[in-house]
Amino acid sequence: MATRKIKTVYDVVCPFCGTLCDDLEVDVEIATDKVVEVRNACQIGTAKYYSSNPSPHRYEKPMIRKDGKLTEASWDEAIEKAADILTAAKRPLLYGFSSTECEAQGKGVELAEILGSILDNTASVCHGPTLLAEQDVGVPTSTLGEYKNRADLVIFWGSNPVHAHPRHLGRYSEFIRGYFRKDGRNDRYVVVVDPRNTHTAQIADMWINVNPNEDYELMNAIRAVLRGIDLDDENVAGVPKDKIYELVDLVKKCNYGVIFFGMGLTQTLSHHRNIDTAVCMTRELNDHTKFLITPMRGHYNVSGANTVFTWNTGYAYSIDFSRGYPRYNPGEFSSVPLLMNDEVDASLIVASDPASNFPQDSVRNMFKHPLIAIEPHETPTSAFADVVLPAAIAGIECDGTAYRMDHVPLRLRKVKDAPGECLTDKEILERLIKKVKEKLGEK
Template identity: 80%
Template sequence: MVDTKIKTIYDVICPFCGSLCDDLEVDIDKSTQTIIGIRNACQIGTAKLFASNPSEHRYTKPMIKKDGKLTETTIDIAINKAAEILIKSKRPLLYGFSSTECEAQGKGVELAEILGGVLDNTASVCHGPSLLAEQDVGVSTSTLGEYKNRADLVIFWGCNPVHAHPRHLGRYSEFVRGYFRKDGRNDRVVIVIDPRNTQTAQIADIHIQVNPKEDYELLNAIRAMVRGVELEDDKIAGVTKEKIKEVIEIMKKSNYGVIFFGMGLTQSSSHHRNVDSAICLTRELNDYTKFLITPMRGHYNVTGANTVFTWNTGYAYSIDFSRGYPRYNPGEFSSVDLLMRDEIDASLIVASDPASNFPADSVVNLFKHPLIVIEPHETPTSAFADIVFPVAIAGIECEGTAYRMDHIPLRLRKVKEPPENCLSDAIILEKIINKINELKGEKQ
């Protein structure tokens, strides 16, 4: 007999990592609006979906700090207070936006412009250098579907998808059968370039153990040798010349190669120059065969944040509106740098937890000033907030648009009702904007 209390929703998109797997099946208990079963998701995706169920860590009511403690309040009081803080602030920071829907990201841009504040997303601490490199030298890239169907050489450089994007290998890059790669894993050569012997390296055909922080040297040695330059040293960045020659042969003989790269390139010495060189290597290999490159983006909609910010302001992250028009200067207007210099006097954090991954000194300065957090769960950041807005989680409790790591926009599905009083990030931001406009209007 069919259990009518349970509803199964198919083709659900996982709102966790930049792979945006779109084949999840989610069982909902209709009476309690809780998730009771998930199929096809990896462990981390499953954990995120189950974490939307009621728990002591989930916020369900707006909170405001009173006598040093967060206490429940109404949405109207919280909106009013948030608007007052932001209007009073001379240099507000709006940060996060990578784990929310594009509609909320658009509202974030609007709010930053009204306030004359600084707008930033998590790219400033992950793939910002990739964006700088792409702005410098362009990029030859394609979609995950193309890689699945065509790539016979896959290089993972400075990334560990077995841990960070677990289904990427099975859906797009390593084990999957493609239209021209009918034999799946047997039709592909997989190379991992990483100082660590990661689990991705352990299942690769070749692991190149480059010295830590010497990716730039290795990239340029490969580029020189691709052009036929004979290097004097026997070893470059810990890799023998013979090994480099072997890899170059594989690259040139492949029909369709792709480099997937991660924070091992973007956040090690040379930063965007590493990515710049990797892109140039990709371009140069096209003299011999088809070669492309794609960053492994972490947060499920960080690509959306970069895209929405760019189409609104011209810039992807670290944007300053203090002069009434957008200015872009990573390093000067990046959240961590601003906080380290204690230039920020109020912050609005949307769907992010900077206290867990920013340097300690910058977090101390973040907590010194009024802090507003829009976040479904208790985090180290929200624990120190002055105002917390609980939210409906995008991709689980409300719809929205998200961009996959290869810039493919996908429509997130709503699979269950949010807890009572929980609005989407976009609606909360819109309410704050309306309140600020109202208060500013009153002053004039």
């Protein structure tokens, strides 16, 4: 029997969540160029690698909608059609960019500037409030490696890593042994603040069952107790005052603490004011011990999108180029309110699926106007697109740079070729830029 020839790629960085685990080993069958085994990844990371194998949901050729149906087209035709749509639009939107590599994100900024369009990434609907708060009050933070080696008190506030970042706990925050935490889990005290008894809460040492939308009140009660003030009420935000005293006692006594917060804090009532208060609370904790705070970023390179947009325009998301220079005003130039008000007359969606998570009315308005999707797989967004430009999956079928949730840049590795006629996001955007420039008479 003939033996299967397998190539193994080591030290692969997982392109799924913001943890960016960089210890994966991926086996690819040489004859078929199929992923046949993934080691060290969690289930969702593993599934992403297998999603690169041939499937009926994978786009392998450009598509253009003709007579209501997506039909195969040549790259030249598809780029021509996409450039026509973008140049004819008065207020085009370029959105997504968080599940692709930094080099493609840079090309997205270039295209937005040429078109005078809106440029936005997924932070607009996840950690945008974190960025606003950090711009206001700064942020005392560090790297995941430091937390692994030093943290003896870990607070997950409004985040559920067991489901959203499965290996975060094993690599950095809970079970892992660190240089100063030789006994791993036994050397750390874990607190979860969440209205739900999540699976992360179930394996924590303490669960603070805060009322939904009352994190702001709880954090300010903690800040008051830290300043030596007695609480008048028996309970704040659904948490008995004795529990608040117990928590304050714990945080004051630890050697090195960290708060990891998620969308339970950024997307509940008070939004960026929650994060503002969380940062101020963390800063005040440093009067007693060492304490830091880090957002749990979802899309694997949303931190990269914020970074690349910032170094190119000065702003991290929700940018308007319509006056020929970048302007920033979340709420006014964010994708959801613009779509809700039906101000956008064409959309280019890159490596993202807004139809799955934007409000219904905004999605309906997006579908009313021409839509271009740069996407490897069929999604609820691409299914309604007028032009589909098939992309290689960054981090599997092409390399590039991505920023981890703690802003450490890592190099994504290519493990196999992209199928069919797929091009990288960067190549597609370069072709679009060239064609748009031609149509606008620019060099």
